[in-house]
Amino acid sequence: MNTTLRAFIAVELSASARAAAAAIVGGLRERTGLESVRWTDPERYHVTLRFIGVMGRDLVPALGEALEERLAGVDPFGAALNGVDGFPSRERARVVVV
Numbered sequence: 001m002n003t004t005l006r007a008f009i010a011v012e013l014s015a016s017a018r019a020a021a022a023a024i025v026g027g028l029r030e031r032t033g034l035e036s037v038r039w040t041d042p043e044r045y046h047v048t049l050r051f052i053g054v055m056g057r058d059l060v061p062a063l064g065e066a067l068e069e070r071l072a073g074v075d076p077f078g079a080a081l082n083g084v085d086g087f088p089s090r091e092r093a094r095v096v097v098v
Helices: 015-029 057-071
Strands: 004-012 046-056 085-087 095-097
Touching: 004 057, 046 057
Parallel strands: none
Antiparallel strands: 004 046, 085 095
């Protein structure tokens, strides 16, 4: 069993935001030249707030507890999908960013 993982802090998308992003991705999938792209299921779409890096799986519960404590009382927030880009850059995109 792998004892490490690549960790990040993320926010799940609402159903409507996930559907909107999936529609954008659907349009991209139809373009020629993108046949070799590996696409992610819409259920896994998220907004990454902070990339942590490689960490031990045994530290995940403590991280979760620390985040719950730190974020207690934080009000929900809204966001809008606005455009498409690539990460780390549009020319060398490994991730499509909406």
